[in-house]
Amino acid sequence: PAHAAPRTVRDAPTVVAHRGASAYAPENTLAAVLKARELGTEWVENDVQRTKDGKLVVIHDTTLSRTTDVEEVFPDRAPWNVRDFTYREIRRLDAGSWLGASHAGARIPTLEQYVELLDRTGQNLLLEIKAPHLYPGIEPQILAELEDEGWLRGDRVRNRLVVQSFDTASLRTVHLLRPRVKTGFLGSPSPSALKEYAAFADQINPNHSTVTEDYVDSVHAFKGAHGKPLEVFTWTVNDAATARRVAGAGVDGIISNNPDVVADAT
Ligand code: G3P
Ligand code: CA
8 A cells, every 4th residue: 555664575574383383282292293284384393302212302401301101111110311221211102191191192302213203204303403412413413314204305305404503513413524405503602602502503592582583683694604694583483563673673483382373473
């Protein structure tokens, strides 16, 4: 309409289902990936750690207590650290009942099972290396697994995979070992530090509380490790008003437990 104020037309931000569509299905399970697909969400975020016997598994907390029935199944194994259990033991745990009886029977997936599901659904992966200080050598192991599964080639490595972490050393290692893999730093470095991050990262992924238009502009002013402007994917945005605010600030992506709400709002 003639009276409308001029505004910048931007693409809507990419929506990423945080731990899968975790408002509706148990976080970091295959069910949460399938729920995200049902909602039309093309990207899923997950958290990768390692079992005692060296299997890469998808779970957020460094202990099994909150999201499984481990304390009932293994009452004498406090403090129930992920890294103190074998995969055979972890496979026995119910990773869905905590969210409600209708989710009973969900399992903690291996990274291999997880990416194989994404191959079937066609969804893309924002993979978080969680607490890498607990898992020496996890970076090359994750990269080897992704390589075996075909995720370090062609369209998958170019457009369908980003590896993120709060840990800069871990991201530098990924970048050194496999420069083609895109990386995202979780946090909000000061603008004066961004140049340093741009040497190995493609995304700066801040908590939504720190997102302003000025900050997003200062990130976009740098070219990332693959020669394109550094992107901003912010987390964890679960309501429409915040989604509109960060979209207005110009973020490239929004990570959300309820990606349908964010997609509708932006
Ligand atoms: O994807 C960003 C977000 O997942 C980082 O925090 O604790 O949910 O892993 P957290
Ligand atoms: Ca995460």
